[in-house]
Amino acid sequence: MSREKTDFWVGLFVLLGAIALAFLALRAGNLSTFSFAPTYTVTANFDNVGGLKVRAPVKSAGVVVGRVAGISFDDKTYQAIVSVNLETAYQFPKDSSAAILTSGLLGEQYLGLTAGSEEENFTDGGKIRYTQSAVVLEQLISQFLYGSAEKQGSTAAPEPAPKAQD
Amino acid sequence: MSGSNNAIAVLGHWVRSRVAAIGYFTRFFGAMLARSGIALSRPRLVSQQVHFIGNYSLLIIAVSGMFVGFVLGLQGYYTLNRYGSEEALGLLVALSLVRELGPVVTALLFAGRAGTSLTAEIGLMKAGEQLSAMEVMAVDPIRRVLVPRLWGGIIAMPILAAVFSMVGILGGWVVGVLLIGVDAGAFWSQMQNGVDVWKDVANGVIKSVVFGVTVTLVALYEGWQAKPTPEGVARATTRTVVMGSLAVLGLDFLLTALMFGN
Numbered sequence: 355m356s357r358e359k360t361d362f363w364v365g366l367f368v369l370l371g372a373i374a375l376a377f378l379a380l381r382a383g384n385l386s387t388f389s390f391a392p393t394y395t396v397t398a399n400f401d402n403v404g405g406l407k408v409r410a411p412v413k414s415a416g417v418v419v420g421r422v423a424g425i426s427f428d429d430k431t432y433q434a435i436v437s438v439n440l441e442t443a444y445q446f447p448k449d450s451s452a453a454i455l456t457s458g459l460l461g462e463q464y465l466g467l468t469a470g471s472e473e474e475n476f477t478d479g480g481k482i483r484y485t486q487s488a489v490v491l492e493q494l495i496s497q498f499l500y501g502s503a504e505k506q507g508s509t510a511a512p513e514p515a516p517k518a519q520d
Numbered sequence: 521m522s523g524s525n526n527a528i529a530v531l532g533h534w535v536r537s538r539v540a541a542i543g544y545f546t547r548f549f550g551a552m553l554a555r556s557g558i559a560l561s562r563p564r565l566v567s568q569q570v571h572f573i574g575n576y577s578l579l580i581i582a583v584s585g586m587f588v589g590f591v592l593g594l595q596g597y598y599t600l601n602r603y604g605s606e607e608a609l610g611l612l613v614a615l616s617l618v619r620e621l622g623p624v625v626t627a628l629l630f631a632g633r634a635g636t637s638l639t640a641e642i643g644l645m646k647a648g649e650q651l652s653a654m655e656v657m658a659v660d661p662i663r664r665v666l667v668p669r670l671w672g673g674i675i676a677m678p679i680l681a682a683v684f685s686m687v688g689i690l691g692g693w694v695v696g697v698l699l700i701g702v703d704a705g706a707f708w709s710q711m712q713n714g715v716d717v718w719k720d721v722a723n724g725v726i727k728s729v730v731f732g733v734t735v736t737l738v739a740l741y742e743g744w745q746a747k748p749t750p751e752g753v754a755r756a757t758t759r760t761v762v763m764g765s766l767a768v769l770g771l772d773f774l775l776t777a778l779m780f781g782n
Contacts, residue, residue: 363571
């Protein structure tokens with residue numbers, strides 16, 4: 355086979371490899387969610403982060419405004435410290451609150467940010483003071499069982515189907 | 521008495537020769553790395569080998585990838601359906617392909633398709649005394665013959681593995697979304713949520729590079745070591761597939777434990 359022809363086929367082969375890698379990175383992987391927008395970092399303390407993971411999205415009103423940058427444990431307060439990278443384009447008041455929520459019934463966990471009403475905005479290194487921990491399914495179930503059992507004990511008469519409490 | 525002594529001597533000789541073979545294999549690899557400059561000074565030699573090793577393996581790799589993707593789609597759906605989470609099918613197909621099946625199955629096919637032809641080629645060159653003739657002409661056969669083949673294999677293998685994974689994911693999509701009717705949006709979004717570019721895709725590429733080095737090196741070593749007879753070359757070709765496949769599977773376990781261990 356002539357030189358030109360070999361070069362052409364090898365070039366095609368390498369090109370196909372590049373396309374395959376791009377496909378794996380962009381279509382199958384999460385490279386398309388990488389954002390190069392400038393960010394600022396704020397931290398938040400939680401009693402329980404549940405299944406929150408690093409790089410989980412931070413959403414406000416359902417729109418992704420940043421990503422979880424790191425999760426660590428503070429052995430002074432026995433709380434989890436979650437640091438969050440928020441895009442500089444989005445500014446939030448200092449009394450905004452964060453909650454760990456779940457998309458769908460058993461989906462991925464994400465950080466929900468609800469804007470407050472203060473005039474001043476978060477600066478780099480700021481702290482989210484109002485936080486709400488992740489809901490742990492086992493605790494929810496035990497609360498429900500405990501609540502319905504107590505109700506049955508206090509009222510001797512048989513009850514209609516117990517309602518969920520808390 | 522002399523019989524048992526003899527058995528011990530045979531065992532000792534066997535262990536010694538195995539250890540020596542490992543040493544020679546390492547030296548062989550080192551000799552090729554030391555002469556790798558030719559890959560840069562004469563890139564045409566390498567691109568010829570990429571053409572020979574890579575392009576000709578493309579069809580078998582793509583067809584195998586497609587069928588592996590089909591099977592993953594069917595079997596994954598069957599299991600996930602029991603737990604009512606068939607939306608995770610895309611994630612299952614993509615993760616198993618990118619992390620394991622892509623690099624490993626490609627390497628096994630690569631050993632069978634390209635490794636055997638390398639061994640047979642080198643072995644026949646040796647049997648036909650072409651390698652000795654080169655040495656007589658002051659051409660270093662390791663530099664001129666083996667090094668371009670090694671680099672051709674190292675370049676071709678990750679490309680083939682990436683193609684295998686891509687075709688496999690598309691195959692899983694055909695079966696899962698088009699034939700069974702899993703929701704297309706959930707299929708892709710679950711996949712993108714779960715597959716990390718650095719942790720999964722990049723580690724899969726690293727694996728395929730390591731396997732490319734392993735399979736090509738074993739194939740070249742067996743050809744180089746082959747007895748210069750028809751039976752010798754036949755035996756060396758068989759050993760390439762056996763040793764190459766075992767080395768790939770063993771290394772895969774080690775690499776998986778290192779990369780995804782925690």
